[in-house]
Every structure is written in C-alpha cells, then in structure tokens.
Amino acid sequence: MGQVPLPETSLPLAPDRPVDPAPGTDLPAAVLWDMDGTLVDTEPAWMAAEASLVEEFGGVWTHEDALQMIGMPLLPAAAILQAHGVDLPVDVIGERLVASVVDAVGRHLAWQPGALELLAALRDAGVPCALVTMSYREFAEAVLTQGPPGTFDVVVTGDEVTHGKPHPEPYLRAAELLGVDVARCVAIEDSPPGIASALAAGARTLGVQHIAPVEAQPGLSRAGTLAGVGLDELRAIVRGDVLDLLEAPAA
Numbered sequence: 209m210g211q212v213p214l215p216e217t218s219l220p221l222a223p224d225r226p227v228d229p230a231p232g233t234d235l236p237a238a239v240l241w242d243m244d245g246t247l248v249d250t251e252p253a254w255m256a257a258e259a260s261l262v263e264e265f266g267g268v269w270t271h272e273d274a275l276q277m278i279g280m281p282l283l284p285a286a287a288i289l290q291a292h293g294v295d296l297p298v299d300v301i302g303e304r305l306v307a308s309v310v311d312a313v314g315r316h317l318a319w320q321p322g323a324l325e326l327l328a329a330l331r332d333a334g335v336p337c338a339l340v341t342m343s344y345r346e347f348a349e350a351v352l353t354q355g356p357p358g359t360f361d362v363v364v365t366g367d368e369v370t371h372g373k374p375h376p377e378p379y380l381r382a383a384e385l386l387g388v389d390v391a392r393c394v395a396i397e398d399s400p401p402g403i404a405s406a407l408a409a410g411a412r413t414l415g416v417q418h419i420a421p422v423e424a425q426p427g428l429s430r431a432g433t434l435a436g437v438g439l440d441e442l443r444a445i446v447r448g449d450v451l452d453l454l455e456a457p458a459a
Contacts, residue, residue, distance in 0.1 A: 235335055235439065236446040237392035240382050240411060241360075243341035244279075245398040245418045248351055249318040250309060251278060257308035258289060261301065267293035278420045279399025281342045281372030282306070306343075310350045317354050320418070322434030327359055329439055338382035340395070342366035342373050342402075362386055374404035379411050394442050396434070403428060412445045417454060430454045 244250045255274040262269040269292060277285050286294075286301035294301055330337055337360050341348055345365040352360065362385040364378050371377040383390035395406035398418040406413040407427060414429045414437070415422035422430050429445050431437055431453040444451060 234443045234447060235333060236394045236412070236442055237388035238336045238338060238361075238383065238386050238394075239330055239442065240338045240340050240379055240393050240395040240406070242279075242395075242397045242399070242402045243339055243348065243351060244343060245320075245420075246396055246402075246416055247320060247323050247339070248313075249320055249418075250313060250351070251419050253309045253312035254305070256312070257305045258285075260308070261289060261294055261304055262292050265293045265295055275420055279342065279373055279397075279401035281366050282344060284372070302344075306347050310347055313347070313350050313354075317351065319355070320416075320434060322437055324356070326434055326437055327356070330442075331359065333439060336361040336386055336388070338386055339363045340378045340382045342378070372401075373399075374401040374408065376405055376409035379406050379409035383409070383411070392446060394445050398422070412448070414441075414445055414451075422454070424452070426450075 241247055244254065254277070258274060258277060259269040273292070277288065282302045282305070283298050286298040286305070289301050290296070290298060296304070327337065339348065339352070339360045339362075341364070343365060344367040345363070348363055348365050352363070362382060364382045364385070366372050369377050369381060379395055380390060383393055391410045393411045395409070395411040395413045396416060397403045397406050397413060398416050399420055403413060403415045403422070412429075413427070414431060416431050416434055422428075424430065427450060429449075429451040431451070437453070441451060441453075
C-alpha cells in the first residue's frame, strides 16, 4: 500500500513531543480519536444535509437511511444518495454535503460531553493524540480551528487514505505518523465502521454510544459518554481490560 503524503494544513497541530512519552508505563502510547459523533456532535448536521439533498431531487430520506451513513467514507455515502435519486456525480454530492456541514459548524459546534476534558488530561500527561476521520480535511479544519490549539499531533482525513473505514488503513496510518505501536494505542469511536476499522488495525478500542448503537463484541470497551472517562480508564483499556460503562437497561 503506498503511503499518502500529508498535505499542507492550517491546523494548529501540537508542537513536537517525545514519541511514546511514557515507555514502560501503563499509559497508552497514543489516543486515536474519531471526529463526527465522538469528538463533536456533527451527525445531526450531516443528516440534515443528506435529507435536504435527497428532497431537492424529489426523493425520500428516512432516519433509517441516515443511520446507515454514520461513519462511512464520503464517496460511498454519496453513492447511496445517488441511489436515492440525487442526480449528480458522487464527487459533486460530496462537495455539496461538505459545504453544507461546514456552514452548519460555522454557525454552531457542540463538543461531546467529556471530550475536551479528556483531551486536556491527555495533553497534561504527555500522551500524543491523532484525529482519524472520514470527513475531508476542509471539514476537519472547520471543526478543529474552533477547538484548543495544539490538541492533535497528526490528522488523518478521508481524502488522504486509499481505503476508508471500516478498513484498518486510517488507524494504521495514524500510528505510523506518530511513530507508535498501534497495539499500544486506544482508539475512541462511535460508529460501527469506525469501531471495525480500529479493531482491525489492532488498536485497543472504546466505543462511545451516540446515535448508532454500540453492540458488545470481543475486545471492545463501551461507554455511553466520555464524561467520567479519564486516564485510569484508558490505562485499563490499553493493558487489555474490556470495560463496559454503558448503563444497564431499565428492568
């Protein structure tokens, strides 16, 4: 698989830090973050953009249709919109979706509960972070320029990989860029394709339930929110513990 070079970016990436800042300790070598639905609550904006585009061409877009799109790479998602009657090339559909969501994020951006606090704790502990998203760099920049500067050491976006999630390439690429062993990383995800990608790459994985259900599976830790997830929980996950922090269903 050929390497994908990193393009020029205006993102305020973190300054150089030691690779694997705590070798021989119980901290993760790095934490690899999904963006949409995990770091920020942008899924409603994507859903609204999809519905608007389908309706523009006289089609019908249901909530169930929207659920299957969560975590998908942009062009395969655009092909699904084509199948629902959007009479445009897939690249144009992708451009329309991104422009709509960038506009929505510029008006309002909601960070997921606990995300900023966990990022700050990792920063203070010297643990590097990567953003691993199937959104394109244009949209990643629109989100991250509204966050704390210097949060992420590397950013891998959907337009910079050959194979998107659920393929393991995005997470393997992030670990490669950080110079760490992916098996000593914790990936944080909310969607089935993203969880599959992280697990296939060999990362310890925490699935945070947002819109799509996070089903129990071998090796997958789960939580209903990042609020209350801290360094102790990440230590447990990276050493191989499987945590289930989802609330038990009511009797």
